[in-house]
Amino acid sequence: MLSYFLRRLLTAIPVMFFVAVFIFLLLRLTPGDPAQAIAGDQATPAQLEQIRESLGLNEPLSTQFFTWVGRMAKGDFGQSLISQQPVLQMIGQRIGPTIALALTAMGLTVLISLPMGVLAAWRHGGLTDRAVMAFSVIGFSVPIFVIGYVLIGVFAVNLRWFPVQGYKPLADGFWPFAHRIFLPGLALASIYIALVSRMTRASMLEVLREDYVRTARAKGLSEIVVLFRHALRNAAIPILTVVGTGFAMMISGVVVTETVFNIPGLGRLVVDAVLARDYPLIQAIILLTAGTYVVINLLIDLSYALTDPRIRYQ
Amino acid sequence: MTSAPVLSVRDLKVVTTARNPAEILKGISFDIFPGETLCLVGESGSGKSVTSLVSMDLLPRGELAVAGGEVLLNDEDITKASPSRTRALRGSEMAMIFQEPMTALNPVLTIGLQMDEVFRAHRDMRKPERKAAALEAFESVSLPDPARIYDSFPHQLSGGQRQRVMIAMALALKPKLLIADEPTTALDVTTQKQILELIQRLKEEQNTAVLFITHDMGVVVDIADRVCVMRHGEIVETGKVQDVLSQPKEQYTRDLLAAVPSLTPRKARPQEGQEKVLELIGVNKIFSFQSFISKLLGHEEHSVHAVNDVSFRLDRGRTLGIVGESGSGKSSVARCILRLEDPTSGAVVVNGNDIVPLRGQKALAEARRAVQMIFQDPNRSLNPRLRVGESLIEGPLNSGEARAEAMARAGDILEIVRLPRESLDRYPHQFSGGQRQRIAIARALMMSPDVIVADEAVSALDVSVQAQVLELLAEVQKRQNLAVLFITHDLRVAAQICDDVMVMQRGKVVEFGPAEQVLAHPQHAYTRDLINAAPGRDWDFAKGRNIGALV
Numbered sequence: 001m002l003s004y005f006l007r008r009l010l011t012a013i014p015v016m017f018f019v020a021v022f023i024f025l026l027l028r029l030t031p032g033d034p035a036q037a038i039a040g041d042q043a044t045p046a047q048l049e050q051i052r053e054s055l056g057l058n059e060p061l062s063t064q065f066f067t068w069v070g071r072m073a074k075g076d077f078g079q080s081l082i083s084q085q086p087v088l089q090m091i092g093q094r095i096g097p098t099i100a101l102a103l104t105a106m107g108l109t110v111l112i113s114l115p116m117g118v119l120a121a122w123r124h125g126g127l128t129d130r131a132v133m134a135f136s137v138i139g140f141s142v143p144i145f146v147i148g149y150v151l152i153g154v155f156a157v158n159l160r161w162f163p164v165q166g167y168k169p170l171a172d173g174f175w176p177f178a179h180r181i182f183l184p185g186l187a188l189a190s191i192y193i194a195l196v197s198r199m200t201r202a203s204m205l206e207v208l209r210e211d212y213v214r215t216a217r218a219k220g221l222s223e224i225v226v227l228f229r230h231a232l233r234n235a236a237i238p239i240l241t242v243v244g245t246g247f248a249m250m251i252s253g254v255v256v257t258e259t260v261f262n263i264p265g266l267g268r269l270v271v272d273a274v275l276a277r278d279y280p281l282i283q284a285i286i287l288l289t290a291g292t293y294v295v296i297n298l299l300i301d302l303s304y305a306l307t308d309p310r311i312r313y314q
Numbered sequence: 315m316t317s318a319p320v321l322s323v324r325d326l327k328v329v330t331t332a333r334n335p336a337e338i339l340k341g342i343s344f345d346i347f348p349g350e351t352l353c354l355v356g357e358s359g360s361g362k363s364v365t366s367l368v369s370m371d372l373l374p375r376g377e378l379a380v381a382g383g384e385v386l387l388n389d390e391d392i393t394k395a396s397p398s399r400t401r402a403l404r405g406s407e408m409a410m411i412f413q414e415p416m417t418a419l420n421p422v423l424t425i426g427l428q429m430d431e432v433f434r435a436h437r438d439m440r441k442p443e444r445k446a447a448a449l450e451a452f453e454s455v456s457l458p459d460p461a462r463i464y465d466s467f468p469h470q471l472s473g474g475q476r477q478r479v480m481i482a483m484a485l486a487l488k489p490k491l492l493i494a495d496e497p498t499t500a501l502d503v504t505t506q507k508q509i510l511e512l513i514q515r516l517k518e519e520q521n522t523a524v525l526f527i528t529h530d531m532g533v534v535v536d537i538a539d540r541v542c543v544m545r546h547g548e549i550v551e552t553g554k555v556q557d558v559l560s561q562p563k564e565q566y567t568r569d570l571l572a573a574v575p576s577l578t579p580r581k582a583r584p585q586e587g588q589e590k591v592l593e594l595i596g597v598n599k600i601f602s603f604q605s606f607i608s609k610l611l612g613h614e615e616h617s618v619h620a621v622n623d624v625s626f627r628l629d630r631g632r633t634l635g636i637v638g639e640s641g642s643g644k645s646s647v648a649r650c651i652l653r654l655e656d657p658t659s660g661a662v663v664v665n666g667n668d669i670v671p672l673r674g675q676k677a678l679a680e681a682r683r684a685v686q687m688i689f690q691d692p693n694r695s696l697n698p699r700l701r702v703g704e705s706l707i708e709g710p711l712n713s714g715e716a717r718a719e720a721m722a723r724a725g726d727i728l729e730i731v732r733l734p735r736e737s738l739d740r741y742p743h744q745f746s747g748g749q750r751q752r753i754a755i756a757r758a759l760m761m762s763p764d765v766i767v768a769d770e771a772v773s774a775l776d777v778s779v780q781a782q783v784l785e786l787l788a789e790v791q792k793r794q795n796l797a798v799l800f801i802t803h804d805l806r807v808a809a810q811i812c813d814d815v816m817v818m819q820r821g822k823v824v825e826f827g828p829a830e831q832v833l834a835h836p837q838h839a840y841t842r843d844l845i846n847a848a849p850g851r852d853w854d855f856a857k858g859r860n861i862g863a864l865v
Contacts, residue, residue: 124376125376210417211412211414211417211418212417212418212419212420212421214372214412214418215412215418215419215420215480216420216431217372217404218370218372218404218405218409218410218412219404219405219409219431219432219435219483220401220402220403220404220405220406220432220435220436221401221405221431221435222401222435225431225435229423230420230423233422233423234420234421234422307422308421308422309421309422309467309469310421310422310467310469
């Protein structure tokens with residue numbers, strides 16, 4: 001198991017290398033000049049040239065690439081072209097809210113969608129099942145910003161249960177944090193609740209037909225035990241896959257939610273960086289996202305082995 | 315019998331809950347008394363399993379429903395009891411074991427936990443007591459090393475061991491009624507014999523009433539006190555096992571008994587020419603497993619000698635049977651002949667050419683035409699999305715035949731296997747299991763083969779259908795002068811259709827010779843074990859009398 005884990009980590013190195021090459025070239029191919037962005041419209045050609053020289057933008061592409069990779073290996077991800085702050089520091093300031101939001105959303109997804117999916121499969125074809133399916137269609141088809149504004153309108157503006165916008169870190173106390181993160185978390189979770197409850201239902205429907213479920217019932221076990229101990233664990237693998245990839249997608253896809261709820265997270269940092277052609281910052285964020293995907297994929301694979309004893313990695 | 319029946323089924327009716335309800339059980343009645351084994355016997359679709367599920371209150375909800383009658387367990391009507399009451403009865407008063415030990419245990423939970431649940435659900439016992447009881451239950455079904463079994467997962471046990479675990483779980487709380495639904499059908503004959511003896515022994519020790527469901531008349535002979543013959547949801551005939559088997563009153567029972575192949579081998583057919591079409595010379599197949607890391611560390615590689623020095627020859631018009639239990643290597647031999655696996659060493663000579671050194675589809679094309687295979691399960695070997703015609707002409711199209719011509723020929727061949735020509739436009743699910751196996755035979759014939767390899771080709775079929783398919787295969791063989799390599803675990807089938815028989819055990823051929831020699835006068839101890847384990851071997855089904863030991 002450990003050796004499997006280490007080997008998977010090793011294979012992540014070439015993956016990350018190719019991601020780095022790809023990002024680097026992609027950014028250089030897109031139109032727009034960072035020097036122009038820094039200097040503004042009034043800059044003379046001499047000033048532009050000077051800025052390019054100082055940023056190393058006049059070097060050959062390969063030199064630029066290896067300088068960049070070499071620095072990263074030493075932990076130096078460069079400085080923002082705009083704010084002149086170290087990129088890592090900027091990301092560090094913004095990643096807290098994003099991770100908090102993604103974790104809340106994922107927690108809500110699992111808490112809500114697993115019981116929903118199990119119940120729908122158990123009462124297959126009944127009223128509960130149809131209600132769950134209808135709910136999941138809504139979750140899929142209504143855009144996140146609409147769900148966000150509806151939640152704000154109902155629970156914040158009318159009922160006044162939650163604040164309209166804003167974010168407080170966990171360090172300021174659990175209640176202020178939870179109070180502010182709940183609605184954005186739910187809005188972000190809506191599509192994943194739809195997805196995971198559907199997946200759970202489909203996977204459970206298959207497992208409930210298995211012989212061992214009949215055996216469990218023949219032993220006189222209660223339905224709760226049959227559903228959650230015997231069936232759900234066997235149905236877990238596709239569900240884990242969706243939850244895992246969903247989580248990775250959340251990290252990179254929180255822009256809309258952060259905007260609607262005015263949360264100072266990573267998503268908005270990306271948007272600002274892209275608009276300003278802030279190469280070092282964009283590169284670092286995309287690399288970070290790719291790294292998250294690789295790690296989460298590895299965790300998904302390991303979780304398979306933990307739920308199913310027949311899976312043992314060589 | 316003086317005591318009251320444990321289970322009493324009265325005029326039980328079960329219907330499907332679809333818009334046009336169909337009757338699955340049409341008012342059946344029977345009693346089982348303590349210490350008695352009642353066999354429900356019948357072909358697939360006769361309603362035997364539904365009967366057992368009603369008794370356990372396990373009918374699939376939303377598909378089947380009880381429409382009338384009663385099921386009395388110790389005078390309590392199961393069909394009217396509340397769900398919580400039947401749940402309390404399940405596992406404690408009545409218990410069930412199922413057909414597939416491979417799938418009947420939950421793969422992700424330990425055996426110990428699954429056993430523990432039985433005690434936890436029904437008894438107020440503390441953890442150490444429960445564990446002691448579990449180990450004792452494993453002991454009582456003769457499982458080796460109960461402590462290790464307790465901590466194992468199902469996939470770490472053999473099929474026979476898993477079925478023992480199932481029996482231990484079912485009988486842990488000494489239920490009054492044990493329902494066994496085809497409990498040995500998926501097991502090898504020698505394992506089957508042990509499991510049947512185990513059920514018999516525990517029944518006598520605990521005075522349990524056993525409802526035993528089977529399609530195998532041989533098993534009926536070995537285990538039943540009384541028998542109910544079922545057909546289309548009705549009990550056709552019932553009585554003491556000896557009476558029903560020796561003097562069946564109903565035509566259906568007589569037909570069913572007549573379809574059971576005899577263990578007495580038929581004489582080999584006289585051989586006309588001696589045209590060799592297939593020969594294996596010293597074929598070996600070794601599967602080895604070694605990961606890259608363990609290779610680096612210089613660990614020994616883990617290998618299985620699946621086929622060990624197998625040689626035989628097969629002439630045109632002859633049938634060679636390969637018999638053996640699961641894991642004996644008989645299917646690996648077939649896969650080597652078709653080059654679905656590459657033999658590790660040796661020669662496979664098809665029509666005079668050794669095909670082992672050949673590489674690539676082009677080089678193998680001629681051998682692939684000459685040797686055609688029929689698989690075990692026609693439900694899965696035909697592509698459900700392709701019309702039968704498309705499935706039939708796929709091979710010929712690949713070898714360059716024109717589409718219209720191939721389709722015309724497919725129609726002719728369907729008529730040879732006695733299916734209407736219109737079947738070309740239909741899909742596999744529109745046919746019964748027996749008809750699908752005919753289509754599989756037709757598909758093999760499309761390539762005008764010299765050899766047909768049939769791997770357990772009739773094992774998934776009911777006896778009456780099995781008899782028809784075997785008859786068809788014999789007729790086709792004669793007509794086209796084919797050589798047939800017939801792989802089976804069923805000695806009865808082998809005795810009826812093979813000229814020569816080869817017995818395999820753990821990859822090796824232990825005995826090889828004319829069927830009447832090998833099956834009537836076996837030389838090797840393993841062959842004798844196999845024949846002794848064949849269920850109902852003392853009974854002559856055609857004549858309805860006990861014939862005593864054959865060997």
